[in-house]
Amino acid sequence: GAVVSQHPSWVICKSGTSVKIECRSLDFQATTMFWYRQFPKQSLMLMATSNEGSKATYEQGVEKDKFLINHASLTLSTLTVTSAHPEDSSFYICSAREWKGNSPLHFGNGTRLTVT
């Protein structure tokens, strides 16, 4: 089945530094990937839609300059949290869809970001 891989699975960084999270579709091409964040005991919140070769579309309230998204190829999207602060600590999850008419979204296993 389709596999979406996220890296790293967890990361700890200091305030003010930037962190890059990778999302890869391992055995299929994904023209569109989605980035979510999830706080403890809460549901997933859509942050942005990442489109291959074009600018990402951000949801209302999500700062595009803080959460930089790059979707440079059909199998890779990256999310960079810039100038991280403790309030950015969260669980970040990406998802991707095979470009087939009958396929569901597949999710990565998430990245736990802790900003100290």
Next chain:
Amino acid sequence: LAKTTQPISMDSYEGQEVNITCSHNNIATNDYITWYQQFPSQGPRFIIQGYKTKVTNEVASLFIPADRKSSTLSLPRVSLSDTAVYYCLVGDRNGGYNKLIFGAGTRLAVHP
């Protein structure tokens, strides 16, 4: 955007059948209904997807009435490992699932 409503939590015991119902009154003609399972600190895992009537796979069944305003996920003979959060989502599969929005989900606890 079609929104979904599910019970916040459910309790069950090992070996029982569990049915989780989701309301999606504003579902659009092109929307499919998809259910995901999520364990702590993991990404959601696909369970089942359907458009109408009944769909069954090796882990679950999905029942969708004719008006499609609700759906029911049925888990036969649950075990402790089925303790998780279950999400019901609706989205336009052929449209690339633009802006797929998660509801609160149902937290299922399976007891010995």
